[in-house]
Amino acid sequence: MRSKRLGILLSGRGSNFLAIADAIASGKLAGVEIAVVISNKVDAPGLAAARERGLNAVAIETRGRKRAEHDSEIVACLHEYQVDLVCLAGYMRLLSQEFVAAFPQRILNIHPSLLPAFPGLDAQRQTLEYGAKVAGCTMHFVDEQLDHGVIILQKTVPVLDSDDEHTLAARILEQEHIAYAEAIARVLSEKYQIVGRRYLAEA
Template sequence: MTRIGILLSGRGSNFVAIAEAIRDGSLPHVEIAIVLSNREDAGGLEAARAMGIPARAIISKGMKRAEHDALMIQALRGARVELVCLAGYMRVLTPDFVGAFPGAILNIHPSLLPSFVGLDVQQAALDFGVKVAGCTVHFVDEAVDHGVIVLQRTVDVLDEDTTETLSARILVEEHKAYPEAIRRVVSGDYTAVGRRYIRLT
């Protein structure tokens, strides 16, 4: 059984998707050990507590990034977390955090990386005129939205799309992609060659 820790800053819809996949058996051999947020008002904390999952806020406001990350690392290690999953966690991790869980931090980003890193990516995609958008689950390294890609899911961009409609369709794909990416990673049936994630079975 792989113990995962979820980091979030908001409503936690991807966390809920992961939890539901564990519950319905489509994400086996995984348990959520703890849910952490840098915001006390994050809706994902309330959702976790309603499911009986340990959840706590470690407030980042007014704290130096390195100090806050040290507390997050401490909490994750205290919960014996083996894989960290960022699910709408709106902070850039320090090198110390990345180094504390080498090759064991995943993130989901609402674009087809390497296109449109950072924030407001759906508006950027519409402004650029792309015809296909989507989401990416990737390992986290010390650069923003940069690590080895585990999987991507796509949606067509419609002529009538707005930021809201495009984001909503991509979110549906995120909820499918993240549990599947976790399943692939915890299976151990992969290797990374350079930037390429390669499934072995």
């Protein structure tokens, strides 16, 4: 049986991409391989890191292009590499409806808050300004709305009185790296069902 193939989308350094790659290399994610890493920025450090690891790395720039056209090219690339699951790892663009429809319940994203609290940018700052006592990260399926799809799993961290955005973000990021590999394994196992907005693992 062939390995399950991941397509990674990133816009920056891609620390979650590296955590996924490490989980595959260590055997924590068995039967999984990264088929292609795609960025909307030619100079994204994550692309360079992918090449250093001998992975297929493709830049598909957004500049001066309509979203639908850009997304169509990415979808074509993902199909070319026979991707089973799309993983957004710091990909800083909303996906078009056509993109989401091309991979139904097969696009994952991670967000540095306990959704539905604090969606969008600067989630750690939002958490601190609100005075929340618990923070964390959320792995979810991607739909057409921002940080809205069905939640697969969440990890929590306490908010310390001494925290600023950077210290809180660093502790959340540690949990993100754990959560992403766990969510990939869960989804690829196909041992779950979605009822309404609830992800339910099968016994």
